[in-house]
Every structure is written in structure tokens, then in C-alpha cells.
Amino acid sequence: MDRAGLDRAYSNGAFIPGADGFPPRWLAQAAAFRDxxxxxxxxxxxxxxxxxxxLDLFLPDAPPRGVLxxxxxxxxxxxxxxTWSHLAAGALARGWACAMPSYTLAPxxxxxxxxxxxxxACAMAADxxxxxxxxTGHSAGGHLAARMGCADQAVPRLAxxxxxxxxxxxxxxxxxxxNEKLRLDGRECAAESPARLARAAGVAAHVWVGAQERPAFLWQARVLSEAWGCGWTVDPGRHHFDVVDGLADPASALTGACLDGLG
Incomplete structure (x- = not known):
């Protein structure tokens, strides 16, 4: 596939009605939640x-059962x-703390x-x-979340x-x-692609993706689930911008995939 085809394959907003309205809503919801x-x-x-x-750390009413x-x-x-503080609501309602880090961006x-x-950041949250x-994490954050579960990492008490x-x-x-900003080369693709890396012993995994996402993202999710031999969920009706919404709901299947059976 040529560059134009790959750019189209990984374009999300162009295929989501009202895409421009999502970021300001996220910011408003996040600020209200923090307040x-x-x-x-x-x-x-x-x-x-x-x-x-x-990082920002959000705490439940009682001593936390763990940290998401x-x-x-x-x-x-x-x-x-x-932008995402409100997504901590599901974890907090279930008695978990939630840490949300920023990180240095490309380039x-x-x-x-x-x-x-x-x-x-994960080590600090564990401290x-x-x-x-x-x-957990979404899109590029989903990549970074998966990297925390790889055998070359050592996040304390990662379940x-x-x-x-x-x-x-x-x-x-x-x-x-x-890639003009990301500067990926063959060596970094090999070292930083979770689908090419072993999952850490004792760390469970579940991959989540929206059913209405771009085909490239459905492929990416399946590739990881197959490489790691773990379950994956294709969330009906969800696209790339609303697939994370379940994290704000303590009763959602997504929050359950994160926290059920732990703590």
C-alpha cells in the first residue's frame, strides 16, 4: 500500500460523523470531573x-483496592x-484509584x-x-499500555x-x-511493536476495539490478541472516538475487562 493508502487506513476523524465536536466535549467533561x-x-x-x-491521581472515597x-x-x-479525567469515574466507583500520565510527544x-x-509513571502509581x-490505554496509549505488559518491562505488581x-x-x-514526526525505523518497529514481543509471565491481557473502527484498527487488535494468545472484544456500535466511553461507567463491560476478579 502506498503512503496515501496508509494515511487513509489510519485516518479516524474523517470517518466519524461530528468528529470535531469530540475533543471540546472531552475537555469539558474532564474539567467538571476533576472539579x-x-x-x-x-x-x-x-x-x-x-x-x-x-500524572494526575484520582482517589475513591475509601482506601483504594488497587490502581488503574x-x-x-x-x-x-x-x-x-x-483531556480524559472523566474516564476515571468507572474505576473510582468500584473502589479503585486511577492514574493518568502525560508523556513527551513526538517529535x-x-x-x-x-x-x-x-x-x-506506572512505577510511581504503584508507589x-x-x-x-x-x-489500559487508547490507540497510541493502547500501544503503550500493551508495552507495559511485555516481558522486557517490569511494572511493579502489574496484574x-x-x-x-x-x-x-x-x-x-x-x-x-x-512518520515525518514519529521517525520510526526498522529497529524501533521491531523493538516497540507489542505484537512482536512476548507477554510478561503472570500478566493477563485482554484487547478491546470498536466494531465501527477503521479496518486497520480491527486488524491491529486481532494481531495482538493472536500474538499473545489472549481474548479480544469487538465492541458493537463503537468507533475510535467513543470506544473508551465505557471506562466512565463502573457497570460497563470495558471496566469489567479491566478490573473484574482483581483487588
Whole structure:
């Protein structure tokens, strides 16, 4: 497939009605959620020296059962933790804490450096909250969540990873226009593609993807589930921008995939 074809394959907003309206709604929902928590929202905690090496920690009413780490997407080039705070609601209602890190974006960092940053953020979350650690994330954040579950990582007390619409095989991205900023090469694709890496012993995994997503994302999700021998869910009616909504609902199947049987 040529560059134009790959760009189209990995374009999401162009195929979602009203796509431009999603980011401002997310920001408004996230800000309202943070405001509602008061002191239970611990914001802008540094896990490293970089300007974007910060996380927000949201706490339930009682001592937490564990911590869910959510890693945001944006093709490794956009967004930050502030856009997604409301997605912590499902975990908090079930008695879990939720940590949301930002990380340095391309072109200021390569994907391998982002992996290392998210690993440090997860380690800090484990230091702050006792109990099991679960890592989930969406799109590029799904890639980074999956990387936390690989055998070359060592997130403390990691029990489960739930990559949502993950980019699990990076080779196609190297052929897109985005790679002018991502700078993926063959070596980094091999080292940073979760579908080419072993899952860590003792870490459970479940892959989640929307049924109405671009075919490339359905392929990416299936490739990871097959490589890791884990389950995957194709969420009916969900596209790339609303597939994460279930995280705000403690009774949703997505929240259950993250937390059921733990803590």
C-alpha cells in the first residue's frame, strides 16, 4: 500500500460523523470531573524532570483496592492527561484509584522514549497506591499500555493490561506521513511493536476495539490478541472516538475487562 493508502487506513476523524465536536466535549467533561473530586484529585505529580512527565491521581472515597493507569492516545503526537479525567469515574466507583500520565510527544521524543516514560509513571502509581496495578490505554496509549505488559518491562505488581484500539504492529505507521514526526525505523518497529514481543509471565491481557473502527484498527487488535494468545472484544456500535466511553461507567463491560476478579 502506498503512503496515501496508509494515511487513509489510519485516518479516524474523517470517518466519524461530528468528529470535531469530540475533543471540546472531552475537555469539558474532564474539567467538571476533576472539579467534582476536590481533594481526591491529586494533580500534576511529577514522575520525572520533563515538562510532560506528570500524572494526575484520582482517589475513591475509601482506601483504594488497587490502581488503574490510563494512557492517552493521539498518535503519540497529541493530547495529554487533562483531556480524559472523566474516564476515571468507572474505576473510582468500584473502589479503585486511577492514574493518568502525560508523556513527551513526538517529535520531541521517539516512541521508545515514551515507553520508558510510561513505565516510570506506572512505577510511581504503584508507589502511591497499594494493591494490583492494571494498565489500559487508547490507540497510541493502547500501544503503550500493551508495552507495559511485555516481558522486557517490569511494572511493579502489574496484574493485567487492557489495550483499547491499540497500535500493536508499528511497521505500517512507518509508511505514513505521520512518520515525518514519529521517525520510526526498522529497529524501533521491531523493538516497540507489542505484537512482536512476548507477554510478561503472570500478566493477563485482554484487547478491546470498536466494531465501527477503521479496518486497520480491527486488524491491529486481532494481531495482538493472536500474538499473545489472549481474548479480544469487538465492541458493537463503537468507533475510535467513543470506544473508551465505557471506562466512565463502573457497570460497563470495558471496566469489567479491566478490573473484574482483581483487588
Amino acid at each position: 467534582s473530586l476536590g481533594a481526591r484529585a491529586r494533580l500534576d505529580l511529577a514522575y520525572g524532570p520533563g515538562a510532560r512527565q506528570r 493507569v490510563f494512557v492517552h492516545g493521539g498518535y503519540w503526537m497529541a493530547f495529554g492527561r487533562e 520531541d521524543a521517539r516512541i521508545s522514549e515514551m515507553t520508558a516514560e510510561v513505565a516510570r 502511591l497506591v497499594a494493591g494490583p496495578v492494571v494498565v 493485567r493490561v487492557v489495550p483499547i484500539s491499540p497500535l500493536a504492529e508499528l511497521a505500517p505507521l512507518a509508511g505514513t506521513t505521520m
